[in-house]
Amino acid sequence: EIVMTQSPATLSVSPGERATLSCRASQSVNINLAWYQQKPGQAPRLLIYGASTRAPGIPARFSGSGSGTEFTLTISSLQSEDFAVYYCQQYNNWPPYSFGQGTKLEIK
Amino acid sequence: EVQLLESGGGWVQPGGSLRLSCRASGFTFTSYAMAWVRQAPGKGLEWVSTMSGRGGTTWYADSVKGRFTISRDNSKNTLYLQMNSLRAEDTAIYYCAKGEFLDNWNYARDPWGQGTLVTVSS
Numbered sequence: 538e539i540v541m542t543q544s545p546a547t548l549s550v551s552p553g554e555r556a557t558l559s560c561r562a563s564q565s566v567n568i569n570l571a572w573y574q575q576k577p578g579q580a581p582r583l584l585i586y587g588a589s590t591r592a593p594g595i596p597a598r599f600s601g602s603g604s605g606t607e608f609t610l611t612i613s614s615l616q617s618e619d620f621a622v623y624y625c626q627q628y629n630n631w632p633p634y635s636f637g638q639g640t641k642l643e644i645k
Numbered sequence: 646e647v648q649l650l651e652s653g654g655g656w657v658q659p660g661g662s663l664r665l666s667c668r669a670s671g672f673t674f675t676s677y678a679m680a681w682v683r684q685a686p687g688k689g690l691e692w693v694s695t696m697s698g699r700g701g702t703t704w705y706a707d708s709v710k711g712r713f714t715i716s717r718d719n720s721k722n723t724l725y726l727q728m729n730s731l732r733a734e735d736t737a738i739y740y741c742a743k744g745e746f747l748d749n750w751n752y753a754r755d756p757w758g759q760g761t762l763v764t765v766s767s
Contacts, residue, residue: 586751624689636690
């Protein structure tokens with residue numbers, strides 16, 4: 538089973554600044570990685586798939602990069618609506634599909 | 646407009662059973678693998694089970710294997726999750742999610758359902 542580890546657990550950033558979230562896989566997942574955003578009381582929302590492809594309707598300030606075992610989600614200029622919890626998920630070796638434990642992005 | 650509407654959650658005692666339903670609309674249901682993903686209170690996301698678009702193949706997380714059964718009725722555009730021998734650790738919001746392809750779910754395409762809460766407690 539592939540274990541996904543996200544860091545940091547909590548990230549404090551000011552609006553307008555850049556946020557960089559990390560996700561590491563216990564073994565290579567190639568580029569078979571997705572990122573989701575979840576706001577309190579809401580279902581998750583797909584942001585990125587294929588490590589770097591934005592899902593339909595996702596603003597360009599969200600970008601994904603990486604391959605193999607190291608991945609990054611970057612939000613270039615934080616808006617108030619971006620403060621949420623972010624999850625990565627691998628789909629290279631399944632079952633199981635495995636999620637990271639999440640990074641909470643909070644306002645500094 | 647794609648919509649997923651879960652139902653069937655509620656309170657059940659340990660050892661009990663529940664059947665969740667997910668009614669899909671706005672897309673060709675038979676063309677996509679579907680999954681159940683759960684989230685325990687205050688915790689992260691956990692993949693539970695997946696079924697291919699035509700229903701021929703199923704996969705389960707080890708934590709639910711032998712207790713949960715996923716199924717679908719393509720004539721009703723509905724996905725099900727039969728949950729037996731429920732445990733306290735099954736307490737969670739259960740989401741259904743549309744996948745990327747017919748056979749491989751891969752990841753959850755938007756939108757997810759709103760989720761249905763299952764509480765297992767005595």
